[in-house]
Amino acid sequence: MRDLPEVVQTINEKCPKMIDSETRIDAVELRGEDTLVYQFTLVNFSGKNIDTAQFYRAMWPGIISNIRISPEMKGLREAGAKFMYVYKDKESKLIYSFRILPHNYH
Numbered sequence: 064m065r066d067l068p069e070v071v072q073t074i075n076e077k078c079p080k081m082i083d084s085e086t087r088i089d090a091v092e093l094r095g096e097d098t099l100v101y102q103f104t105l106v107n108f109s110g111k112n113i114d115t116a117q118f119y120r121a122m123w124p125g126i127i128s129n130i131r132i133s134p135e136m137k138g139l140r141e142a143g144a145k146f147m148y149v150y151k152d153k154e155s156k157l158i159y160s161f162r163i164l165p166h167n168y169h
Contacts, residue, residue, distance in 0.1 A: 067093050067144070081106075098145040110152035118150075118159050126161055130168040140168060 074091045081087050082103075089102040105113075126148055130136050139146075146163040 100147040103150045108152050110156045110158045115159050
């Protein structure tokens with residue numbers, strides 16, 4: 064598999080970084096040999112105000128689409144990488160954790 068520690072280091076050099084007006088990527092870590100864990104914070108939200116089922120339905124299609132079509136993800140797709148997208152609220156409380164396996168994006 065591609066040099067995942069190098070991928071993690073490259074991404075982390077740019078973190079934390081606002082992705083949009085609501086979402087900040089805080090860090091990426093390598094879990095095991097083939098799972099990239101992306102840590103996000105929703106900077107304007109409190110978890111107690113979020114319906115997690117609705118959050119899943121709103122976020123899942125965009126996450127999968129990004130992995131499928133993003134040029135930056137091509138090498139990871141080809142290597143069969145696994146992903147976790149972990150979203151926390153502005154108080155660092157877990158909102159939702161998505162687990163994305165190769166069969167989800169192929």
